[in-house]
Amino acid sequence: MKIHSRLTSIATLLTLALSTGAESVTSPDGRLIVTVDAEGGIPAYSVSYDGAEIIRRSPLGFKSNIGDFSSDMTLTGSKSGTVNKSFDQDKLKKSHIDYNANTLATTFKNTKGGKMKVEWQVADNDIAFRYIIPAQGESRSMVVESEATGYRFPEETTVFMTPQSDPMIGWKRTKPSYEEYYITDAAVGTPSQYGHGFTFPALMKVGDKGWVLLSESGVDGYYCGSHLSDSKEGVYTIAYPMEGENNGNGSASPGIALPGKTPWRTITVGRTLAPIVETTAPWNVVEPLYTTSRPANLGKGTWSWLLWQDNSINAEDQRKFVDLAHAMGYQNVLIDNWWDKNIGRDGMKELIGYARSKGVNVILWYSSSGYWNDIEQSPVNHMDRPIVRKKEMAWLRDMGVKAIKVDFFGGDKQETMRLYEDILSDAADYGLDVIFHGCTLPRGWERMYPNYVGSEAVLASENLVFEQKFCDMEAFHATLHPFIRNAAGIMEYGGTVLNHRLNRGNDGGTERRTGDAFQLATAVLFQNPVQNFALAPNNLTDAPSDAISFMKDVPTTWDDVKFIDGYPGRYAVVARRSGNKWYIAGVNATAKPLKLTLDLKPLGLTSDTIRMLADRNGKELKATDVKIKQGEVKVVIEPDGGVVLTATM
Numbered sequence: 001m002k003i004h005s006r007l008t009s010i011a012t013l014l015t016l017a018l019s020t021g022a023e024s025v026t027s028p029d030g031r032l033i034v035t036v037d038a039e040g041g042i043p044a045y046s047v048s049y050d051g052a053e054i055i056r057r058s059p060l061g062f063k064s065n066i067g068d069f070s071s072d073m074t075l076t077g078s079k080s081g082t083v084n085k086s087f088d089q090d091k092l093k094k095s096h097i098d099y100n101a102n103t104l105a106t107t108f109k110n111t112k113g114g115k116m117k118v119e120w121q122v123a124d125n126d127i128a129f130r131y132i133i134p135a136q137g138e139s140r141s142m143v144v145e146s147e148a149t150g151y152r153f154p155e156e157t158t159v160f161m162t163p164q165s166d167p168m169i170g171w172k173r174t175k176p177s178y179e180e181y182y183i184t185d186a187a188v189g190t191p192s193q194y195g196h197g198f199t200f201p202a203l204m205k206v207g208d209k210g211w212v213l214l215s216e217s218g219v220d221g222y223y224c225g226s227h228l229s230d231s232k233e234g235v236y237t238i239a240y241p242m243e244g245e246n247n248g249n250g251s252a253s254p255g256i257a258l259p260g261k262t263p264w265r266t267i268t269v270g271r272t273l274a275p276i277v278e279t280t281a282p283w284n285v286v287e288p289l290y291t292t293s294r295p296a297n298l299g300k301g302t303w304s305w306l307l308w309q310d311n312s313i314n315a316e317d318q319r320k321f322v323d324l325a326h327a328m329g330y331q332n333v334l335i336d337n338w339w340d341k342n343i344g345r346d347g348m349k350e351l352i353g354y355a356r357s358k359g360v361n362v363i364l365w366y367s368s369s370g371y372w373n374d375i376e377q378s379p380v381n382h383m384d385r386p387i388v389r390k391k392e393m394a395w396l397r398d399m400g401v402k403a404i405k406v407d408f409f410g411g412d413k414q415e416t417m418r419l420y421e422d423i424l425s426d427a428a429d430y431g432l433d434v435i436f437h438g439c440t441l442p443r444g445w446e447r448m449y450p451n452y453v454g455s456e457a458v459l460a461s462e463n464l465v466f467e468q469k470f471c472d473m474e475a476f477h478a479t480l481h482p483f484i485r486n487a488a489g490i491m492e493y494g495g496t497v498l499n500h501r502l503n504r505g506n507d508g509g510t511e512r513r514t515g516d517a518f519q520l521a522t523a524v525l526f527q528n529p530v531q532n533f534a535l536a537p538n539n540l541t542d543a544p545s546d547a548i549s550f551m552k553d554v555p556t557t558w559d560d561v562k563f564i565d566g567y568p569g570r571y572a573v574v575a576r577r578s579g580n581k582w583y584i585a586g587v588n589a590t591a592k593p594l595k596l597t598l599d600l601k602p603l604g605l606t607s608d609t610i611r612m613l614a615d616r617n618g619k620e621l622k623a624t625d626v627k628i629k630q631g632e633v634k635v636v637i638e639p640d641g642g643v644v645l646t647a648t649m
Contacts, residue, residue: 023078025104029124032269036060036106036118038075043108043118043148047127049269052209056152058235060118062131063146066139067114070148077107083121090298091446091453091490091529092283093561093576099123099284105132113137119261121285125275127267128217128285135258143255147238149265151214151228156207157188160484160568161198164227167244167411172374174410176245177438178457182480184569189231197229197239200441201488203276203568211275213268215488217282217444220289221421223263224254225412225440238265245411246372254414263443268487276487277563277574286444292428292451296529297361297402298557301325301332303532306462306494308504313338315347319354324537326358328552334363334405334532337377345395352399361402363435363532366392368409368419375408383423393430403433403453403530412440424449435492435530442489453530454492458485461495461534465502468510475514475589475640479572482525482563493526495519496533496551498543500619506538514587515615516547518642523554524576524585531556544621546613550644554583564598571596571637575603577649584610584645588637598645601631605647615641 022037036045037057047055061070081103088096101123109115117132133142161183165176178199183190185205192198201215219225229239243252256262266281302325304312312318318335325333333355339348352362367375369384382392383406396404406423409416420436427434428451435454436442442455459477463470470477485491496519503509512519523531535543535551555578564584566572571594573586582603588594600610609625615638616622626633626645635643 021075023075023104023106025080025102025120025122027122027124028100028102032122032125032127034104034120034122034127036075036104036120038073038108041072041074043070043073043075047267047269049210050271053154054206054209054212054269055267056154058150058152059148059237061108061116061148062144063148065143065145066136067110067112069108069110069114069116072111073108075106076109079105089283089447090557091296092280093278093527093558094280095557095559097280097283099280101126101284123284125268125270126279126281126284127269128264128281130218130264131262133256133258133260140258141255142258142260143253144262145253146240147226149238150235152235153188153204153212154206154209155188158185158205159188159190160184160203160205160480161228163192163194164196164199166194166196167242168247172408174373174375174408174438176412177410178441179459181459182484184480189234192230195230196242197227197236199227201484202228203484210269210271211273213276213279213484213487215266215282215441215443216263217266218263218286218448219417219443220448221414221418222256222260223417224414225417225443226263227412241412245413246416249372250411250413250415252413272563273483273566274563277482278561279487282444282488283447286448288450289448290425290428290450293431296433296451296453297331298453298529299331300328300556301330301334301363301530301532302328302535303334303336303494305334305336306465306534307497307499307502307536309465310338312504313342315343315351318343318351320537322355322358322360324535324540325360327540328535330360332361332363332403332530332532334365336365337367339364340379349399352401356400362400363403363405364396364401365405365407368406373408373410384419386422386426389423389426390430393426393432396432397430401432403435405435405437407437409436409439416440424452427451433530437492446490454490454528456492458491458493460493461497464497464512465510471502471510471513474512475518475587476569478518478522478525478587479566479570479589480568482572482574483566483568486527490528491526492528492530492532493522494532494534495522495526496535498539498547499536506536506542513640515619515638515641516544516621517613517615517644518587518640520547520550520554520613520644521585521587521642523551524583524644525572525574525587527558527576529557546623547621550613562602564600565596573598577603580649582647582649585642586635586637587642588639591639593639594637596635596637598633598635599631600628600633603647604649606649607647610645610647612643612645614643
C-alpha cells in the first residue's frame with residue numbers, strides 16, 4: 001500500500017511537471033525529486049521525498065550589476081545526465097565514498113537576453129545545485145548584488161539553527177565567528193537574535209515527513225561565504241556578508257569573472273536523522289585544488305591553554321604537555337598565544353627540538369592579523385600578507401613545525417575567503433597543515449585543500465572555562481553537533497575534559513556537570529582528524545584508569561559512521577568505525593535516565609558481548625561487558641552522562 005501511494009505521488013508530480021513546462025530530476029533510488037520551473041517568469045524549484053512535499057516552490061536566481069536573473073525569466077532548455085565517482089579521504093566521516101547522482105542542467109533566459117544555467121545533482125538523500133553564468137554580451141565580469149535563492153518549508157516545520165551575529169562585537173570585536181547559541185525545535189519563521197538571519201548549516205524537521213539539512217560547499221577565494229536570511233513571507237533566502245564585517249574591509253557582494261559559477265548549495269533530506277549524520281554532500285561535489293608533498297599529519301594532541309590558560313605558555317609548562325603527549329602516545333602538542341613573547345624564538349627552537357626527541361609534533365598558534373579586530377595576543381600580523389607569511393612559514397618549516405592554528409577571522413567576505421585559501425596554499429608549499437579557529441564554517445575544504453585539518457566555527461570547549469552557564473548546558477550542546485555543525489564539516493572542538501573543576505589545580509573555577517563517560521563519548525561524537533584534547537598532566541594519576549586507557553586508544557580518523565539513535569537537544573547515539581573496530585558513543589541531555597535499546601545490526605558485529613564504559617551514580621565511571629541479543633543491546637544513559645561501547649567486527 002505504501003509503495004503504491006509513493007508511486008502514485010511520483011506519477012502526479014511528473015504529470016504536473018510535464019503540464020507546466022517544468023523539468024524534474026530524481027535520485028537514483030527514486031525517492032527524492034527536484035522539480036524546476038519558471039511559472040510567472042520566476043525561476044523556482046520544489047523538493048519532494050517519498051511523495052511528500054519537503055520544500056515548497058521556492059525562488060531561484062539573483063540580481064547583479066549587469067542584470068536581473070530572478071524575474072521575467074523563461075525556462076528555455078534542459079539536459080540530463082549522471083555523475084558516478086569514487087574517492088578515498090582520511091579526514092572525513094567515511095574513508096571511502098561512492099557517489100552516484102542524476103544531474104539536470106536547466107537554462108533560463110530573461111527578456112533582455114541574459115542567460116543563466118542552474119546545475120543540479122541529486123543523489124539518494126542529497127541535492128546540490130549552483131548557478132553557471134555565461135558571458136553576457138560584452139560583459140566579462142559581474143557583481144552579484146543579491147540572491148533570490150530561497151527555501152520555503154511547510155508550516156509544520158521546526159528549525160534548529162544558530163544566528164548570524166552582529167559584526168565587530170564580542171571579545172576584541174572578533175565576531176561573527178559562528179559561536180552563538182542555538183534555537184531548537186523553534187517554529188519556522190522564528191526571528192534570529194540579531195536580525196541578520198542564521199548561519200549554515202541549518203537543520204529543519206518537516207513535521208512527520210522528515211529532516212532537512214541546508215548548507216553550502218565549494219566556497220573558495222572566488223566567492224563569499226553565505227548564510228540564511230530571516231524568513232520573509234515564509235522563505236529563507238541566501239544572504240551575503242554584512243558591510244561591517246572585518247572592520248568594513250572588503251566587499252559584501254561577490255564578484256566573479258564570466259563565464260563563472262557560484263558555490264554549491266546543498267540540501268540533505270531523510271525520513272530519519274541517519275542521512276543527516278551520515279551525509280557526505282559537502283565533499284561529493286568538489287575536487288582537490290592542489291597536491292601536497294606529504295599527507296596531512298593527523299592524530300591526537302595535548303593543549304595546555306584550555307585548563308591552564310595564558311599563564312601556561314612558558315617553556316616549563318609546555319614541556320609538561322609534551323611529556324603528557326608522549327605518555328599518551330599522542331602525535332601533537334598545541335602551543336597557544338603569546339609563545340613568541342613568553343618563550344621566544346630561540347626558546348621555541350629548543351622546545352620544538354625537545355618535542356621532536358619525544359616523537360611529538362608541535363602546532364603553533366597565530367592571529368590571522370591585527371587590523372580587522374582588536375587582538376593583541378601574539379604573534380599578530382604574520383598571516384595576513386604573503387611576504388611576511390612566507391617568511392614566517394619558512395622559519396616554521398626549518399624548525400620542524402608540522403601545523404599552525406590561525407585564529408580570529410571575523411567575517412565571510414570574498415576577501416576573507418581568499419585569505420583562508422592563501423594561508424592554506426602557502427602552508428602547503430612549506431609542508432604545514434592548518435587549523436582555523438574563531439572562523440567560518442568549512443565548505444567542502446576537507447577535500448579541496450589537502451593540508452586543511454580543522455575549523456572551530458562552533459561554541460567550543462573553551463567556553464567551559466569562561467562561564468558556568470556553558471558547563472550547565474554542555475550536554476545540550478553535545479546532542480546538537482552530530483546533527484548540525486559536525487554533519488556538514490569537521491569540527492575542532494578541543495573537548496574531553498577529565499578534570500572535574502576547570503582550572504590548573506582541579507580544585508577551582510567552573511565545575512563540570514557531565515560524567516567521565518560523557519566526556520569520553522565526545523571524543524567519538526565530535527569528528528575532527530586532529531583532536532587537541534583537554535587532558536592535563538594530573539589526569540595520568542587522578543583520572544580513572546579506564547578513561548586514560550580509552551583516550552590512549554581512541555582514533556581520530558574513521559572509516560565509517562552510522563546514526564544509531566537520538567534527537568537534537570535531547571540525546572545522541574552515533575557509531576564510528578576505525579578498521580574492524582566500532583565505537584558507539586551516546587550522551588543524554590535530558591533530566592532523567594535514558595533507557596535505550598540500540599539496534600547494532602547495521603554494524604555487522606559478530607561477537608555476542610560488547611565492552612561498555614558508562615556513567616553511574618553521578619560521575620562514577622563503570623566498565624562492564626554487556627550482552628548483544630538479536631543484534632540489540634540495552635543501555636541506560638544517566639542525565640548529563642554518557643556511554644561508550646566498543647566492539648570488533
